[in-house]
Amino acid sequence: MISPDEIRIRARKLWFSGAPLRAWLGAAALFPCSVQFRKSSAQEWLERFAELRSEVERLEAGSKARQGAGYAVAFKEVAHQKLGRLRVPESIVFESAEDIAACAGESAALARFAEVAQTLRSREPRLADWLAEQPLRALEVQGALPRLLAVVGYFRAHPRPMRYARELGIPGVDSKFIEENRALLGAWLDRLLPAEAVDATVRGLADHGFERRFGLRCDEPLIRFRWLDRSFMLDGRIADATVPLSEFAAYAPGCERVFVTENRINFLTLPECTGSLAIFGGGYAIDRLGSLPWLRGKPLYYWGDIDTHGFAILSRLRRHWAHTHSLLMDRDTLLGHQALWSEEPQDRRCLHDLDVLDDEERALYDDLRSDRLGERVRLEQERIGYAQVLEAVASIRRQELSGGKRRSSG
Known part of the structure; x- marks a missing residue:
């Protein structure tokens, strides 16, 4: 036997799966929805007759037939060898979303959901599939629905506006609201905007993903660079500068070669070298270098730690720029x-x-990751003698002048 309380627990579990709301929308078949329960045996009726009869009465008293909504119970009469004819529950079902909502104590929520569905169907019918996929989320954002629709309406009227969110001027909407609802707005805009208004190469929210995907300006990552040739200094006075990535991409310096290092001190102390530019590649800057088209065709040198992590970073850079040399x-x-x-x-x-490593690099990397040279061997780049750094940089110039093609310089 099953009690009304147990049925209510089942109803709430079903409600929070979202299935009744999908069925209410007509997006899924659910009804009649059967409630499984164990039927009492003839022996149990004989041993617990008064108790089971009371349970049946409570079950019927809580049913849709008595309450007007909720679970429906179908009874049948059975012949018991010693007790005579018994009226026992044969099946229990929910016949509609309204019945599940009533049993789960969510009738008010269902009414609110109906309002949300009506609003979305009338304002943005192409969100019908999202509503069926995320009915409970739709309920959560009911209070914010007018502002959410205002935001997507703005993007439909002004695709890829190339402004900061704070500059959009949508009545009742501030930049904080857009930031807090980026995931939801992104899901809606993907369905509503034309393909040319969405940068499909950008996925997720990390690193200003929403802004880049839908054409908002954002706080760009910064790139630090330093001229190793004083004749190239900005305005004749600035050798070391940090600029937004887009500005650095547009800068397209007329350098002859580029050095990239992930260590700040090594970046600051790279020696003077004719026509050369140094880039500080710490953190995620390595991956950002892939958006610098002017690196194509310029000799590019990466200097990192000699350990497995250093070779992994070299590999990441080389996936962007296959002509990268190690230093x-x-x-x-x-x-x-x-x-x-x-x-x-x-x-690490x-x-x-x-x-993407060359043969010599791969052999050394394999020795390091297999601990053939010792346990977790690492040579940090700043431990290398400065005289050897001077010679390595100077030798690059000599090799280029002589037409050398070595990928690794040491």
Whole structure:
């Protein structure tokens, strides 16, 4: 036997699955929705007759037939060998979303959902599929619905506005509201905007994903660079500058070669080199270099730690720019500084294959990730003697002048 309280628990679980609301929309078949329960045996009726009869009465008293909404109980009469004819529950069903809502104590929520559905159907009918997929989320945002529709209406009228959210001037909507609802707005705009108004290459919300996908301006990542040739200094006075990524992309400096290093001190102390530019590639800056089209065709050198993580970063840069050379990341440099080795942190290690490394780099990387040279061997780039750095940079110039094609410089 099952009690009215247990049925209410089942109803609430069903309600919070969203299935009754989908069925109410006509997007899924659910009704009649059967409530499974264990039927009492003839022996149980014999042993617990008074108790079971009382349970049946409570079950019927809480049913739709008595309450006007809720679960419907179908009874049948059975012949008991000793007790005679018994009236027992045969089946219990919910016949509609209204019945589940009533049993779950969510009738008011269903009424609110009907209002949301009516609003979306009339204002943005192409959101019908989203409503069926996310009915409970639709209920959550009912109070914000007018502002949400105002935002998507603005983007439909002004695709890719290239303004900051604060500049949009949508009545009743501030930039904080847009920021807090980026995931929902993104799901709606993907359904409502034409393909040319959406940058499909941008996914997720990280790194201002919403803004970049739908054409809002955002607080751009910054790139720090330093001229190693004083004749190229900005306005003849500025050698070291930090600028937004888009400005750096448009800058397109007329340099002959580019050095990238992830260590700040090494970036600041790279020696003078004719026609050369240094880029500080710490953190996520490596991946941002992929958006600098003027790097194509320019000799590009990456200098990182000699450990598995350093080779992983080199691999990431080379996936953007296949012509990237490594600098001071060779076996001779590593073995020549054995007294200065340290241990690479376990959580930074890279152990998977890096297929864009050249043969010498891959052999060294394999030795490092397999601990053939020692446990978690690491040579941090700042431990390399400065005289060797000077010679490495100078040798690059000599190799280029002589037409050398070596990918690794050490």
